[in-house]
Structures are given as structure tokens and as C-alpha cells.
Amino acid sequence: MPDADILIIGGGLSGTLLAMQLLRLPGKRRVLVIEPRSELGRGEAYSATERKHTLNANAARMSVDPDNPDDLTLWLQAYLAAGGWPEADRLHLPVAELFPPRGIFGLYVQQRLAEAQALNPGSSVTHVQAEAVDVQPGDAGAQVLLSDGRLLSGRFVVLATGVYAASRTAQRETGELNAAAVDPWDVTAMRALDPHGRVLIIGAGLTMVDALVSLQLAGHRGPIDVLSRHGLLPHVRRQPPGWPDFLAADTGLRSPLQLSRALRAECRKAAERGIDWQAPLDTVRVHIGRLWSQASEVQRRQFVRHLRPWWESHHHRSPPQGAVLIERLLDEGRLRIRAATLQGLEAVGEGMVSIRVRFRGQAHSTRLEAAALINSTGIQYDWRKVDKSLPQKLFERGLVQAGPLALGIAAAPDGAVLGADGERSDYLFSLGPPLRGQWWESTAVTDVALQAKALAQRLV
Ligand SMILES: Cc1cc2nc3c(=O)[nH]c(=O)nc-3n(C[C@H](O)[C@H](O)[C@H](O)COP(=O)(O)OP(=O)(O)OC[C@H]3O[C@@H](n4cnc5c(N)ncnc54)[C@H](O)[C@@H]3O)c2cc1C
Numbered sequence: 001m002p003d004a005d006i007l008i009i010g011g012g013l014s015g016t017l018l019a020m021q022l023l024r025l026p027g028k029r030r031v032l033v034i035e036p037r038s039e040l041g042r043g044e045a046y047s048a049t050e051r052k053h054t055l056n057a058n059a060a061r062m063s064v065d066p067d068n069p070d071d072l073t074l075w076l077q078a079y080l081a082a083g084g085w086p087e088a089d090r091l092h093l094p095v096a097e098l099f100p101p102r103g104i105f106g107l108y109v110q111q112r113l114a115e116a117q118a119l120n121p122g123s124s125v126t127h128v129q130a131e132a133v134d135v136q137p138g139d140a141g142a143q144v145l146l147s148d149g150r151l152l153s154g155r156f157v158v159l160a161t162g163v164y165a166a167s168r169t170a171q172r173e174t175g176e177l178n179a180a181a182v183d184p185w186d187v188t189a190m191r192a193l194d195p196h197g198r199v200l201i202i203g204a205g206l207t208m209v210d211a212l213v214s215l216q217l218a219g220h221r222g223p224i225d226v227l228s229r230h231g232l233l234p235h236v237r238r239q240p241p242g243w244p245d246f247l248a249a250d251t252g253l254r255s256p257l258q259l260s261r262a263l264r265a266e267c268r269k270a271a272e273r274g275i276d277w278q279a280p281l282d283t284v285r286v287h288i289g290r291l292w293s294q295a296s297e298v299q300r301r302q303f304v305r306h307l308r309p310w311w312e313s314h315h316h317r318s319p320p321q322g323a324v325l326i327e328r329l330l331d332e333g334r335l336r337i338r339a340a341t342l343q344g345l346e347a348v349g350e351g352m353v354s355i356r357v358r359f360r361g362q363a364h365s366t367r368l369e370a371a372a373l374i375n376s377t378g379i380q381y382d383w384r385k386v387d388k389s390l391p392q393k394l395f396e397r398g399l400v401q402a403g404p405l406a407l408g409i410a411a412a413p414d415g416a417v418l419g420a421d422g423e424r425s426d427y428l429f430s431l432g433p434p435l436r437g438q439w440w441e442s443t444a445v446t447d448v449a450l451q452a453k454a455l456a457q458r459l460v
Helices: 013-024 071-081 086-091 102-119 175-180 187-191 206-217 256-272 278-294 297-315 320-331 389-396 433-439 445-459
Strands: 004-009 030-034 124-128 132-138 141-146 151-159 199-202 224-228 335-349 352-359 366-370 372-375 416-418 424-430
Touching (some): 004 013, 004 141, 013 102, 013 124, 013 445, 030 151, 071 102, 132 389, 151 445, 187 206, 199 206, 199 366, 206 320, 256 278, 278 297, 352 372, 424 445
Parallel strands (some): 004 151, 151 424, 199 224, 199 372, 224 335
Antiparallel strands (some): 335 352
16 A cells, blocks of 8 residues: 555645645545655745745735635634734835735745644644655655655645745756855845955845845845846836736737737826736736747747847846835936846955956956845756756656756646656656746745646545
């Protein structure tokens, strides 16, 4: 008899929501969630301890229950009423419009799991605190080897391993740079820096916004140079009104060029009526998976090459508090955002780091020196480049193949992983960030919540 019906590798948001959805379905099953962290439901994002590291969207948009968009708002109302997050009072906003700290969101996920467990005592979800280092096909399902030598068997194995963050793991290409860099969320390490020293931040996405928040919390008062390929900052998230779902009416639309034209036309229409451009943009989200999976390889490449920087800065928007901080730092003349390509690390010394970059429009490279460097270039989606046992073993055994454009791993639309031979597995599944190549947007709370529900139904 196998140790579990379903072995979930990774107990961050994806693995925990899958376990929650499995508990909500009728019937009895044993689920083991393999996760090295001490708590389920948090992963990298929701382990945040700083209250100012918030979600990038308000409570109304961050429900983990696809059937109830008010789920987080209702939970938060009860949490605030019980005295949690007292600082929220000072924001004078309706609960649905609050941007909760990510650590509090992690608590919400944990409580929803515990409630699902209480309602289905016949099933069990057990946390196995270890790292999975290998997967081998077995007689009926598969076996998972753990870092402590244990071998667990299950009918199904789900890869819910999340994002491999480029700034935190020792990827082959960036290992040296990361060894010299300060973690974007490590406020304690930032307190040890010279408070007046120059800080260089590589990357200008939402992790950069978190890094600025961390520097402020650590009392940094010096200059900050942000370097990114396009020099684009994330837009601030506002609360736009509803807008007609123009893509639902236009199913013939396929290429990235057609999409960007149609979207611009809608944004112009919105502007003429005095409506925020974020309103039409936000209707695109539900269609991204369909458009991406319909697109040809050439079209996907066109999107990544020409539209991605704009998509990232317009779609992955900053919480308002982060945007206010950026405005203030710009006004004080302490923050500069420049378009540049990193060429490499030059030297690291006591309280000093220097890098070589090429600014956009310049033929020569420039050496930049600072007291500290923060690498916020985000995520390593190419699993073949990740220095971790599990992805390496999966490739070695031919159990996975790289996903489209080398983003994560290839899978069928129902999450069944495709092996090196292109065949869909009948025991190995995945959800969330590993399926970036399949869906493009496969990381945010709403993406993961939908996938978890569908995969639970599929497995049961
Ligand atoms: C700092 C940060 C902030 C974010 N903020 C937002 C936000 O505001 N809004 C939003 O919608 N999205 C946000 N995201 C996106 C976020 O990644 C997803 O919402 C969510 O974390 C994805 O969940 P996951 O479980 O797939 O991945 P993760 O949270 O990365 O969890 C994966 C888990 O798998 C475990 N794991 C990995 N390998 C193994 C192994 N071999 N064996 C066992 N366990 C393993 C890891 O320990 C980890 O706990 C943020 C992401 C980050 C990194």
C-alpha cells in the first residue's frame, strides 16, 4: 500500500491550496505535503515578516477561493475585528481595498487549510518536513526520495515547487553575483550597511519595490541606483471601474501585435471617457492563458521580445505604499532609475562592491561602485539552469522536458507533466510557476487558486 494517495512536493501557496481543494472534495484520501519550511502555506512570498511587505493587489482581488471572490475580505474582516493588524485602522479604507501584509495573507491560507481539514476528518493532509531530491516511477505511481534518505510512495506526485528566485538560489550564471548581493527582504542585513552608502539595485520589478521598502525600514538614507534593461518602473495599482470584456467578443484575435493594437484602442476609448487605462487592461488577464497557449512559438517569442517589459510594468503593478515611497525618493533626489545591461561583477570588498554595466545608447561599459548591491532580477524560470537536485534528477530521468521558450516544464492543459519523449505522465502533475511556459501567467494568487481547484478535481 502506498504511503499516500497524493504526494505534493512543495508546501507554498500552490501545494497548500491543492491540499485544501483535495480536502474539500467528497471521499477519503491521504495527502502528504513535502516541504522543508517549518510551516505550510507560506513559501517565499508569504513568509514575509515585515508588515510593509504587502500584497500587490487589494483584498478584493486576492481570494484563494475561485468560487468566492470575497473570501479574503471576509477573513480579513474577522481578523481585524479580533485585533489583528491594528495598523490597518490608520489607513481609513474599506477592508476590501486594503493591501494586506504578505505574512498575514500566509496566515489566511493556513487557516483555510485547517478549516478544510476540520470539515473532512476522513481525509488527511500531513506535512513532511524535508526536501524532495528525486522522483522514480513505481509500480502504481511513483516514489519520492527525501533529503533525509526516506522514500515515500504515492499514486500521484505533484510538483508544486514554485519559483526558483534568481536572487536567492545559487544558479550557475548568477551564483557569484548573488554571493555579493544583499537579500531584498533581509532588513536585518541592511541595518549593517553604511546608512549613507550608495546602493545599487539590479532589476526594476516588484522585488525592487520590496527592496526599497526594506532599505527604508533599515534606516538607509543614501543614494540608490536602480538599473534595469528598459528602465521601466511598475505602475501603481489603482481601483479601476469595470470595463466590457472586449476579448471575449473577439476570439479571432491571435498575434501579440493584434492584442496590443486592440488593447491600445480600448485604452484610448477609456481615456476619452475619462476612465483609467487599468480598467481595459485588467479584463485581459482571464484570457492570457488561452491566448498564450493558442499562440505559435514565433508569436510567443515576439511577445517576450517586444511586449514583455511593457506587460510586466503595466500588469504587475505596485501596491500604492510602494509607489508613494518611490515618488518620495525621486523627489528627494535619492533614487535614480537607469536603463542598463549588467555585464558582470568586478570586485567585492569590505563594505564595497563594484559591477560593470552598459547604459542604453552607450557603446562602452562603465564601472559602478557602491556600498551594497541588491539583485532583484526575480525568477529563474529555466529549470535546466537551476542548481537543485530535484529538477536535475527529473531531467536526467527523462521525466520532464523544458516548457515552451524554456520556461519551466512542459505539461498538458490538465497539469499532467510531459516526459522527454513528449508523452503525458499518468502519475506526475504540476501547477503554478513551473507551468509558466504553458500559461505565461501562472504565478499570482488568482492563477494558482484556479489551477489548484481544477487539478484537485482531475486527481480525484
Ligand atoms: C516576494 C514575493 C512576493 C509576491 N507577492 C505576490 C503578490 O503580492 N500577489 C500575487 O498574486 N503573487 C505574488 N507573488 C507570487 C507568488 O509566487 C505566488 O503567489 C505563490 O507564492 C506561488 O506559490 P508556490 O507554492 O507555487 O511557490 P512558492 O511560494 O515559491 O512555494 C514553493 C515551495 O516549494 C518548496 N520546495 C521547492 N523545492 C522543493 C523540493 N525539492 N522539495 C520540497 N519542497 C520544495 C519551497 O520550500 C517552497 O516553500 C509573490 C512572489 C514573491 C517571491
